[in-house]
Amino acid sequence: xxxxxxxxxxxQQMLIDFTIKLLVAIAIIFIGKFVANLVREGIVKVMRxxxxxxxxxSFLGSLIYGMxxxxxxxxxxxxxxxxxxxxxxIVGAAGLAIGLALxxxxxxxxxxxxLIILKPFKSGDFIDVAGxxxxxxxxxxxxxxxxxxxNKAVIIPNGKITSSTITNFxxxxxxxLDLVIGVSYEADLAVTKALLTKLTNEHELVMKEKEVxxxxxxxxxxxxxxxxxxxxxxxxxxxxxxxxxxxxxxxLDNAGIEIPYPQLSLHVRKEETxxx
Numbered sequence: 001x002x003x004x005x006x007x008x009x010x011x012q013q014m015l016i017d018f019t020i021k022l023l024v025a026i027a028i029i030f031i032g033k034f035v036a037n038l039v040r041e042g043i044v045k046v047m048r049x050x051x052x053x054x055x056x057x058s059f060l061g062s063l064i065y066g067m068x069x070x071x072x073x074x075x076x077x078x079x080x081x082x083x084x085x086x087x088x089x090i091v092g093a094a095g096l097a098i099g100l101a102l103x104x105x106x107x108x109x110x111x112x113x114x115l116i117i118l119k120p121f122k123s124g125d126f127i128d129v130a131g132x133x134x135x136x137x138x139x140x141x142x143x144x145x146x147x148x149x150x151n152k153a154v155i156i157p158n159g160k161i162t163s164s165t166i167t168n169f170x171x172x173x174x175x176x177l178d179l180v181i182g183v184s185y186e187a188d189l190a191v192t193k194a195l196l197t198k199l200t201n202e203h204e205l206v207m208k209e210k211e212v213x214x215x216x217x218x219x220x221x222x223x224x225x226x227x228x229x230x231x232x233x234x235x236x237x238x239x240x241x242x243x244x245x246x247x248x249x250x251x252l253d254n255a256g257i258e259i260p261y262p263q264l265s266l267h268v269r270k271e272e273t274x275x276x
Contacts, residue, residue, distance in 0.1 A: 025079045029073065036068035044061045110159075120166050127166060132154050135147045143158055177240055181227075181248060185223070197212070200228055200244065203243070205240040
């Protein structure tokens with residue numbers, strides 16, 4: 001006991017200093033935890049105001065809080081006089097190892113965050129991306145679900161989406177329909193143009209306030225190609241495309257205007273042989 005008492009007397013000041021540092025370190029942890037919570041709640045509130053997905057909000061909120069609290073712990077340990085260089089190096093190495101192991105998943109996650117923030121498309125939009133065309137059904141953290149025209153569900157990793165060209169057919173309320181109609185060289189071009197103009201302008205889905213472009217586009221090898229370019233509401237694009245093509249075909253047939261198609265002519269030559 002005398003040895004312990006003598007050691008306590010000799011190291012009284014050191015113990016007082018360490019106790020003060022310990023109390024300050026504990027205060028740093030409590031205050032740091034409170035501040036980290038405030039920062040997390042503020043960021044979560046901003047993300048909710050921007051209409052971000054709840055899964056993203058929850059994950060990012062937890063990630064931000066964890067990183068801030070780790071900084072607080074390291075600061076508290078450092079205040080006690082311990083060397084935190086090795087601890088920081090170990091944490092960094094562990095983080096690097098985890099990042100490399102989850103590289104693909106982290107890439108998809110980061111891409112999912114970008115999709116939700118930048119919003120190049122939303123649920124219900126018809127898009128073409130990564131070689132797939134379909135309606136966006138769900139946007140998740142790691143992947144996006146599309147429904148194709150033949151009712152197949154296609155799951156595309158978000159990393160593949162952000163690295164591809166995205167064509168969104170639903171962003172604009174209006175679209176231009178581009179049709180190419182080929183007629184034979186014997187056809188009367190004026191009559192053909194008048195017929196195409198009449199059919200297009202009279203169609204109920206064509207926007208009357210927009211200019212319709214109809215004219216000769218190309219003198220091809222076996223046909224004179226007319227271009228027909230009316231404007232239509234985006235939701236009526238495919239109904240107009242199908243119906244107008246059908247009406248044009250029927251009208252051209254009734255008018256006796258030929259729509260040429262590739263044909264193969266086979267000529268057989270018979271060689272005569274002289275018998276001696």
